[in-house]
Amino acid sequence: MTVKQQLHTWLLPLLFFLCLAVIAGCGCGETKVSKVNYNKYNSLFNDMNGTQLKAAQLFGIVPVDDRSYAFDDDNRLVKVSSCDAYKIDKLTHSVPYLTKGASVLLRTIGENFRKRLDQEGLSDCRLIVTSLLRTKDDVKRLQGVNANASSNSTHCYATTFDITYQRFDGGSKSSGERYIEILSDVLQDLRKQGRCYVRFETNQHCFHITSRK
Numbered sequence: 001m002t003v004k005q006q007l008h009t010w011l012l013p014l015l016f017f018l019c020l021a022v023i024a025g026c027g028c029g030e031t032k033v034s035k036v037n038y039n040k041y042n043s044l045f046n047d048m049n050g051t052q053l054k055a056a057q058l059f060g061i062v063p064v065d066d067r068s069y070a071f072d073d074d075n076r077l078v079k080v081s082s083c084d085a086y087k088i089d090k091l092t093h094s095v096p097y098l099t100k101g102a103s104v105l106l107r108t109i110g111e112n113f114r115k116r117l118d119q120e121g122l123s124d125c126r127l128i129v130t131s132l133l134r135t136k137d138d139v140k141r142l143q144g145v146n147a148n149a150s151s152n153s154t155h156c157y158a159t160t161f162d163i164t165y166q167r168f169d170g171g172s173k174s175s176g177e178r179y180i181e182i183l184s185d186v187l188q189d190l191r192k193q194g195r196c197y198v199r200f201e202t203n204q205h206c207f208h209i210t211s212r213k
């Protein structure tokens, strides 16, 4: 077999699959932010679990046992999908459902964030939602991975979701730190209006947000 024939029979297909593997593994299209002012956000967003839990129990659903629950039949829940305002990440320990109040809050956060990017002339990107409603079973499984996971999680009430500050869908690397500042401003505005409680979580690399409606 000539070198040219070898190239066609196995070298080129191999290169093609290698490229595919690299593209699939690199999270292309996302802006990763490595520099984060942890002290600033820790002190700005420190609504503790007890405070968030009171709102969750007041406005949320009764926690459900496991994934066999008929989420779509529960008229207090809204199914949440990626849209122009945010992207839903690949979910491992939660399902894409929220209360109506929390789903409106999430949409408002995403829309306000993009409006601010536009006003500042920054390249457009979307927020990434990393966790939503958890069943009791999800929480148990999560505790196996993360010892800090609370057994009394507000995520069980469908009032709570996480937005990562580590990654943004689209955008440009040079604006990464500014994206977090803008997200922080958007959250602080809504928090001051009494719309939500927010906790900055360093372990989970996210803003943990509970709706107060």
Ligand SMILES: [Zn+2]
Residues within 6 Å of the ligand: 131, 155, 160, 161, 162, 207, 208, 209
């Ligand atoms: Zn959370």
